[in-house]
Amino acid sequence: MAGDLSNVPTAGGLVTAYAAGTLSPVEAATAALEAIRERDADVNAFALVDPEQALETARAAERRWRDGTPLGPLDGVPMSIKDLFLTRGWPTLRGSRRIDPAQAWDVDSPVAARLREGGLVLLGKTTTPEMGWKGVCDNPLTGITRNPWDTSRTSGGSSGGSAVAVATGMGPLSVGTDGGGSIRIPAAFCGVVGFKPTHGRVPQYPLSSLAVLAHAGPIARTVDDVARLLDVLAAPDHRDPYDLGLHDGPYSRAVDRDVRGVSAAFSADLGFVRVDPEIAAAVASAARALQDAGMRVEAADPGFPDPLPAFDVLWCAGASKWLDVFDARAEDVDPGLRDVIERGLTYSAGDYLAAEAERLALAVRMGEFHTRHDVLITPTVPIPAFEAGHDVPPGSGLSDWAQWTPFTYPFNMTHQPAISVPVGRTAAGLPIGLQIVGPRHAEALVLAVARAVERAVSATDRSPRGTTAAAP
Template structure:
């Protein structure tokens, strides 16, 4: 029968339609490629699209489904990958003019290898801020990426290309990176789900210069899709010596755990952040709905001060080390803001770096104590709604850097805790707002289950935003 891909809104539903032959992977892939061709000139979510490779992969998947032998739960689902992951046959330029596209590209990162092994259809690579350095998505190489809910606005970042692609229906799934909020922030701004699992749950190679801050994370339109994709990705790889062993239970099953009766803390501002009134109201309403459904919520701050100075030291030192490995003359080609980060990073000593790591450790201990009383912590994902694209901070805000509006995210990179953003409402201007759920380290299954309950009690349309 003819494909009706517009009625299939999530990867889970798409795979179910493959099983009944209502839709084939080839039809779904063609629909995604058509959508990219139609819309990506407006949103700039992709920096590379390979229709020939995608269609070949889709035909291979179609044959497996017809034989009743798919390679996994997500076999044949159209997927993108952020241009921070090595991908055999495609350049990985990371939004930078400093990386030579003509070199050999013959290695898959662990993330890419897992996607291939499970038969997902790789459509192409998504845009990123240069080297993933900031919480919006624009770069000297790829230009400005825009939000499908309003192309005048930023999708957030640095995984903004992935978020925009999923939100606009240019592929059902994507994988981003998150060293300071880069999965969760664009998920919130684009009205999708984005998950930063426990540090090292998804292996990374090569090792990130941002060290313990760095995570990879799945991005999708539903919590079920996130769980399915995490089952694909959360498998150790020998190239990452810090990679965690897999959990005995599948995430696709754990996501349905009943969490009613568990204890949750709700912190509207972590005790020190300024939050937009609409964001505060929307997230507060979603928290009240969770409480009414049986999650035992009380308002409580975790009791730490803003760790931004330690975070910026770790961040800038890592960036400086990375940029110093580039060929001579590269600094002049960088985003001006990244040049300033490089300059600042060069001033830090090894002793100062260790002091910043000690701040992270102390923060992790504090959160461990907090979670002895509260199973999860709930906050807004971002303190503000999306703002004008092409700027690192809202024009006229007086803020000095992106960290000043992204304070809900980076503390939990420092502690390496699992944290997810789920969409919970729209502002009066029709812009998405996300709610963040944070759990103790290694409680990825718990965080997913609470997110699933939030999705059920505060339903969110899993379809695409109206194209402006």
């Protein structure tokens, strides 16, 4: 299997073509659906595909473009949505056999509502580990989602299906969730761009039991497309009490901000992480390229110890609330999820409050750090994608998924915006991601620096060897 996505339009390319009349939303949706038919059997990115609804939505968008009345800047663009978001008319099974599909599915989450209002064409729902509980993507309902660069490897998770769909040209956009790295991990492993904006920037409903950690955000092949989709998603919704409300200007314009003179702290290891040498070299090279492009880059660690114990309390205690949703002790539940829930039940209210106090102290520490450095640059994940079907790298001696992704979960605890951008590949051809973290509410700055990374790092082939694609 070999392929090239260079001729497949981005979301920005599609809307330009729609406006010029050289391509229609129906043609784009048809091409995306054909890509799903051709490729998804190899990677298992979709839990549900609805060609009839997609084409009906695309035909309505086609009429609007023809009449010069598009609903928004991404009207008619085909995309997918993770199977953790309520989506009217489709079951939201969350990768679980314990959720009954035969019930009324008549409510849209804020994410699904904003996408419909913007005229985007929903192709289907992407895979997730059961309840989105871990950093890889397999579940009892749909099985293993595989990395398109090497299908023996994991896609990462929990938004693995979304990252794989984008990486293989099965729609240029997707939306994922991120409670400990779940957008950025698969983005790094699959060679795409994944953005976790400030907590509350993209409203959610119903709130996850992990609401203090959970974010929602866009996944795309380019920073420009991520910014375009964030413009659609970052709209107020009264159902989310963490909703940040209106924001400053369109993010799609922020990507072209001049970042010369921006101060970046480059931390190769946060002071406590062991990083694969190939990943360390690629990220350091990208940091030097940013310096050559005019940013002020200096080595600096935030100076906090690994907050994994506190994260574990917040994560597992939150997960234990899933007992209210389904029988998590049933035999057809992911055994790892059962263990996390059981561990969560052992924590007391005092344990939770102590972990929350540590989370808040970490947020204050990072706020002070950003008075000296505009952004923080790190690797996204310290290891390349490992063998699929495992929660931790085989032979690593690790016991929990979060142990192998120490660059991501701290910034769920602090609620900061963080993005993963591809910056190269290992000798084995596996993608490498660089993470940019900014102060809370600094989405525009993070996007601008991410776009600078795209410009500064010499272009690497972002097309998985396991895809074949052509322009519609």
